[in-house]
Amino acid sequence: MIPPAFEYHAPRSVGEAIGLLGSLGPDAKLLAGGHSLLPMMKLRFAQPAHLIDLNRIAELRGIHDDGDSIVIGAMTVENDLIASELLQRRVPLLPEAAKLIADPQVRNRGTIGGDIAHGDPGNDHPAISLALDAQFTLQGPNGLRTVAANAFFFGTYMTALAEDEILTAIRVPAFAQGTGWAYEKLKRKTGDWATAGAAVVLRLDGGVVSHARVSLTNVAPMAIRVADAEAALLGQPVSEASIAAAARAAMAAAEPAEDLRGDIAYKTAMAGQMVKRAIAKAASRCR
Structure with a gap:
C-alpha cells in the first residue's frame, strides 16, 4: 500500500529536531532507519502528518x-x-x-x-x-x-x-576482566524477528558467578530482565543444575503471544533453551 500524504523535515541538529517536535506536536514522528515506521505507514497503522528525518544529524552518530x-x-x-x-x-x-x-x-x-x-x-x-x-x-x-x-x-x-x-x-x-557474554536467538529464517532470544552477561570470581544479567527477547510484551534467573546463578559455579534453574526461572517469567512463530508452550520452552545456550557460551568466555 501507499502511505497517506505527509510533510518531510530534515533537521541538521538535535536542537532543530526538538524544536520541530515541539512545534508540530503529536502529529510528527521521528524517522531513523525506517524499518519499523515505514511498513506501519504503508499499512496505515501509523499516519503521521510530519516525518522528522534524523539522518542528517552528524552528532547522533x-x-x-x-x-x-x-x-x-x-x-x-x-x-x-x-x-x-x-x-x-x-x-x-x-x-x-x-x-x-x-x-x-x-x-x-x-x-x-x-x-x-x-x-x-x-x-x-x-x-x-x-x-x-x-x-x-x-x-x-x-x-x-x-x-x-x-x-x-x-x-x-x-x-x-x-x-x-x-x-x-x-x-x-565496558566489560571488566573475566566477563563472558552471549546472545542466542532462534528465528525461522534470515531477517526474521526472534521466536525467542536470550542475552547473558556473566563474571566469575573464584569459580563462582559474581555478576549475572539475563534478559529475553520477544517472549513478553516487552524485553525483560529475569532477576530470578540471575539469582539462580549468583554465588554458584556454572553447572547443569544452575543453568537448568536459571532456564526454569526464565520460562516462568515468559509471557509469549501465540503467532505464526509458535504457540505459547513452544515459545516458552524455546526461551528456556536460549537461556541455557547463552549461559553455557557466556561461561565459556569468562577468562
Missing part, C-alpha cells in the same frame, strides 16, 4: 570511549557496531549480536537508537541493553536526562521516551 563506558550515538547503524574495533575489544556482545539482526541490507540502514526507541518486544537491542546495564540519554526542550534500560521499557511500543524527546545516545559499561 559515532562510537567513542569514555573511561569505563562506551558511548554510542543513537543513529549509529548496525554495520558500524559490527565493524567497531572499540566495541570488539570492550563490549563484544554488541557487535556479535548485531550480526544476528535482520540481514546485511537492513543492518546498513537500521540504527541502534531506532531499534531501542520503538519499544517493539521483537527488536533485539532492548534485551541486549538490559543485559549490558545500559543507560539512555534523552534530550528534549527541558534539556538532558538519563534513564536506565531497566526503567525504559513499559510494554509493547511503550517506553519512557516523551513525545517531545529524542534518544541521543546509549552508554554501556
Whole structure:
C-alpha cells in the first residue's frame, strides 16, 4: 500500500529536531532507519502528518570511549557496531549480536537508537541493553536526562521516551576482566524477528558467578530482565543444575503471544533453551 500524504523535515541538529517536535506536536514522528515506521505507514497503522528525518544529524552518530563506558550515538547503524574495533575489544556482545539482526541490507540502514526507541518486544537491542546495564540519554526542550534500560521499557511500543524527546545516545559499561557474554536467538529464517532470544552477561570470581544479567527477547510484551534467573546463578559455579534453574526461572517469567512463530508452550520452552545456550557460551568466555 501507499502511505497517506505527509510533510518531510530534515533537521541538521538535535536542537532543530526538538524544536520541530515541539512545534508540530503529536502529529510528527521521528524517522531513523525506517524499518519499523515505514511498513506501519504503508499499512496505515501509523499516519503521521510530519516525518522528522534524523539522518542528517552528524552528532547522533559515532562510537567513542569514555573511561569505563562506551558511548554510542543513537543513529549509529548496525554495520558500524559490527565493524567497531572499540566495541570488539570492550563490549563484544554488541557487535556479535548485531550480526544476528535482520540481514546485511537492513543492518546498513537500521540504527541502534531506532531499534531501542520503538519499544517493539521483537527488536533485539532492548534485551541486549538490559543485559549490558545500559543507560539512555534523552534530550528534549527541558534539556538532558538519563534513564536506565531497566526503567525504559513499559510494554509493547511503550517506553519512557516523551513525545517531545529524542534518544541521543546509549552508554554501556565496558566489560571488566573475566566477563563472558552471549546472545542466542532462534528465528525461522534470515531477517526474521526472534521466536525467542536470550542475552547473558556473566563474571566469575573464584569459580563462582559474581555478576549475572539475563534478559529475553520477544517472549513478553516487552524485553525483560529475569532477576530470578540471575539469582539462580549468583554465588554458584556454572553447572547443569544452575543453568537448568536459571532456564526454569526464565520460562516462568515468559509471557509469549501465540503467532505464526509458535504457540505459547513452544515459545516458552524455546526461551528456556536460549537461556541455557547463552549461559553455557557466556561461561565459556569468562577468562
